[in-house]
Amino acid sequence: xxxxxxxxxxxxxxxxxxxxxxxxxxxxxxxxxxxxxxxxxxxxxxxxxxxxxxxxxxxxxxxxxxxxxxxxxxxxxxxxxxxxxxxxxxxxxxxxxxxxxxxxxxxxxxxxxxxxxxxxxxxxxxxxxxxxxxxxxxxxxxxxxxxxxxxxxxxxxxxxxxxxxxxxxxxxxxxxxxxxxxxxxxxxxxxxxxxxxxxxxxxxxxxxxxxxxxxxxxxxxxxxxxxxxxxxxxxxxxxxxxxxxxxxxxxxxxxxxxxxxxxxxxxxxxxxxxxxxxxxxxxxxxxxx
Amino acid sequence: xxxxxxxxxxxxxxxxxxxxxxxxxxxxxxxxxxxxxxxxxxxxxxxxxxxxxxxxxxxxxxxxxxxxxxxxxxxxxxxxxxxxxxxxxxxxxxxxxxxxxxxxxxxxxxxxxxxxxxxxxxxxxxxxxxxxx
Amino acid sequence: xxxxxxxxxxxxxxxxxxxxxxxxxxxxxxxxxxxxxxxxxxxxxxxxxxxxxxxxxxxxxxxxxxxxxxxxxxxxxxxxxxxxxxxxxxxxxxxxxxxxxxxxxxxxxxxxxxxxxxxxxxxxxxxxxxxx
Numbered sequence: 001x002x003x004x005x006x007x008x009x010x011x012x013x014x015x016x017x018x019x020x021x022x023x024x025x026x027x028x029x030x031x032x033x034x035x036x037x038x039x040x041x042x043x044x045x046x047x048x049x050x051x052x053x054x055x056x057x058x059x060x061x062x063x064x065x066x067x068x069x070x071x072x073x074x075x076x077x078x079x080x081x082x083x084x085x086x087x088x089x090x091x092x093x094x095x096x097x098x099x100x101x102x103x104x105x106x107x108x109x110x111x112x113x114x115x116x117x118x119x120x121x122x123x124x125x126x127x128x129x130x131x132x133x134x135x136x137x138x139x140x141x142x143x144x145x146x147x148x149x150x151x152x153x154x155x156x157x158x159x160x161x162x163x164x165x166x167x168x169x170x171x172x173x174x175x176x177x178x179x180x181x182x183x184x185x186x187x188x189x190x191x192x193x194x195x196x197x198x199x200x201x202x203x204x205x206x207x208x209x210x211x212x213x214x215x216x217x218x219x220x221x222x223x224x225x226x227x228x229x230x231x232x233x234x235x236x237x238x239x240x241x242x243x244x245x246x247x248x249x250x251x252x253x254x255x256x257x258x259x260x261x262x263x264x265x266x267x268x269x270x271x272x273x274x275x276x277x278x279x280x281x282x283x284x285x286x287x288x289x
Numbered sequence: 290x291x292x293x294x295x296x297x298x299x300x301x302x303x304x305x306x307x308x309x310x311x312x313x314x315x316x317x318x319x320x321x322x323x324x325x326x327x328x329x330x331x332x333x334x335x336x337x338x339x340x341x342x343x344x345x346x347x348x349x350x351x352x353x354x355x356x357x358x359x360x361x362x363x364x365x366x367x368x369x370x371x372x373x374x375x376x377x378x379x380x381x382x383x384x385x386x387x388x389x390x391x392x393x394x395x396x397x398x399x400x401x402x403x404x405x406x407x408x409x410x411x412x413x414x415x416x417x418x419x420x421x422x
Numbered sequence: 423x424x425x426x427x428x429x430x431x432x433x434x435x436x437x438x439x440x441x442x443x444x445x446x447x448x449x450x451x452x453x454x455x456x457x458x459x460x461x462x463x464x465x466x467x468x469x470x471x472x473x474x475x476x477x478x479x480x481x482x483x484x485x486x487x488x489x490x491x492x493x494x495x496x497x498x499x500x501x502x503x504x505x506x507x508x509x510x511x512x513x514x515x516x517x518x519x520x521x522x523x524x525x526x527x528x529x530x531x532x533x534x535x536x537x538x539x540x541x542x543x544x545x546x547x548x549x550x551x552x553x554x
Contacts, residue, residue: 183510186506186510186513187506187510190506190509190510191506193506193526194506194526197526197527197530199526199530221513221514224513224518225506225509225510225512225513226509227518227524228504228508228509228512228513228518228519228524229504229506229509229524229526230501230502230503230504230524230525230526230527230530230531231526
C-alpha cells in the first residue's frame with residue numbers, strides 16, 4: 001500500500017512544487033530582500049526532486065537512510081546559507097514545514113480512504129518532521145559559527161598594542177577582561193615586546209568597566225608575564241571607584257606600579273628611561289613650515 | 290597518526306615524548322601558546338609518573354567534539370597511588386621534593402583534567418587541550 | 423657525557439641553553455655553574471633561554487636555585503630572552519620566578535647586570551674598570 005503514496009508523489013512533482021511555492025509566498029514574512037523568487041524556486045525544485053526521486057517504500061520510515069543524503073545535504077546547505085544571510089528561524093523553518101503541507105495536500109486529493117490517508121499522513125509527517133529538526137540544527141550551527149567568528153574578530157580588534165615611544169608600549173584595554181581576553185592581550189603584548197625590544201609596557205584600564213577579583217588576577221598575570229620577559233609593566237587608568245573596589249575586595253596590587261592616568265604612566269616611563277620632555281625656549285619652527 | 294602509546298621509564302624518555310606531543314599539536318594546528326601549555330603540562334605529569342610511579346605509559350590521541358579538535362593525553366602508572374586526591378589538587382601540596390604545584394598548576398594549563406588513583410594499584414591522569422581553547 | 427657549555431665573558435658568565443633539557447642535564451648545569459661562579463669569582467651570570475621552548479616547574483626551580491645560590495656567592499643572575507609562550511605558561515602554572523631578574527636579550531641583560539653592580543656600590547670597586 002506504500003507504493004500508492006510514493007507513486008502519487010512521483011506523478012505529481014510539478015504540482016507539489018507549485019503548491020509549495022504558493023505556500024511559501026503566501027507566508028508574508030518571507031521578504032524578497034533576502035532571496036529572489038527565482039532563486040527560491042530553484043532551491044525548492046531541487047529539493048522536491050531530491051526528496052521524491054529518492055523516496056521508496058523502505059526508506060519512508062527512516063530519515064537517516066543513505067538514500068536521503070542528497071536531501072540532507074541540500075537542506076543543510078540551504079539552512080547554513082540562510083543562517084548566514086540573516087533569515088529568521090521562522091523563515092528558515094517554514095521553508096520545510098510548508099513543503100509538508102504541500103505533500104499532504106496532494107495525498108488528500110488522491111485518496112479518499114480516511115484510515116489509509118491517516119496512516120500515510122503519519123508516515124510522511126514523521127519523515128518531514130525529522131528533516132525539520134535537521135534544518136533547525138544546521139541553522140543553529142550556522143548561527144553559532146557566525147557568533148564564534150565575530151567573537152574572534154572582536155577580541156582581535158579590541159586589543160591594539162601601540163608603540164608610544166622608543167622602548168615604551170601602551171595597550172588600552174576596552175571591555176571586560178575575562179580569561180580568554182587576557183590570553184589574547186598577553187600574547188599580543190609579549191609578541192610586540194619582543195618585536196620592538198621595548199622595556200616598558202603600559203596597560204591602560206580606563207576602558208574596563210569593573211575590576212573584580214578575577215579581572216585583577218588576570219591583570220596580575222599579564223604583569224607577571226611581562227616581567228618574565230624582562231620588561232616592566234605599569235597599570236594606568238585606575239578610576240577612583242575602581243581603586244575603591246580593589247581595596248574593598250582585598251586585592252593586593254602593591255607589587256605593581258599603578259598610575260591614575262596614561263599621562264602619568266608615560267611620565268614615569270620617561271623618567272625610568274632617563275628621558276625628559278621640556279618646553280623649548282624659542283617658538284617651534286618645524287610645525288608651521 | 291591519531292593515536293600513539295609511548296613507554297616512559299627513564300628520564301631520557303621525557304624529551305622525545307614531549308617532541309611527539311608537539312608533532313601532534315602542530316598537526317592539528319594548535320596555536321603556539323596552547324602548544325606550550327600542553328607540552329608543559331605533559332612534562333609535569335610525566336615527571337610525576339617517573340618520580341612517584343616508577344614510570345608508566347603515556348597515550349597521545351587526537352580527539353574531536355563538535356567544531357573542536359584537541360589532544361588527549363593519558364598517563365598510566367602502577368605506582369603506590371595517591372591517598373587524598375582533593376588534597377593533592379590544592380596549591381602548595383606535595384609529598385615529594387618538588388615545588389608542590391604540579392597537579393593544580395597543570396590543571397590550569399589544560400581544558401580538562403581527570404585523575405583516578407587507587408592505593409597500591411596505580412594512578413591514571415587524563416588531560417585534554419583543545420586546539421582553539 | 424653531555425654538558426651545557428658555560429662561557430666566561432669579562433666579569434660575567436654566559437650560558438646559552440640551545441636544547442630542551444632533561445632533568446639530569448639541568449641539575450648538572452646548576453652544579454657546574456655554581457662551581458664556576460666560585461672559581462672565577464664573577465659578579466654576574468647571564469642565562470640565555472631564547473631557544474628554550476618549554477620551561478616546566480622543574481626547570482623553573484633550577485633557574486630559581488641558580489639565582490639564589492649565585493647570590494650567596496655574591497653574583498647576580500639575569501635570565502634573558504624568554505619566549506612569550508613560555509612566560510604565559512609559567513604564569514598560568516603559578517610560577518612567576520619572583521627571585522629571578524630578567525631582561526629581553528643578552529645585551530639588555532648585561533646592561534642590567536652592570537647597573538645592579540653600580541647600585542651595590544663600594545664592594546665592587548676593585549674590579550670596576552673591567553665592566554666597561
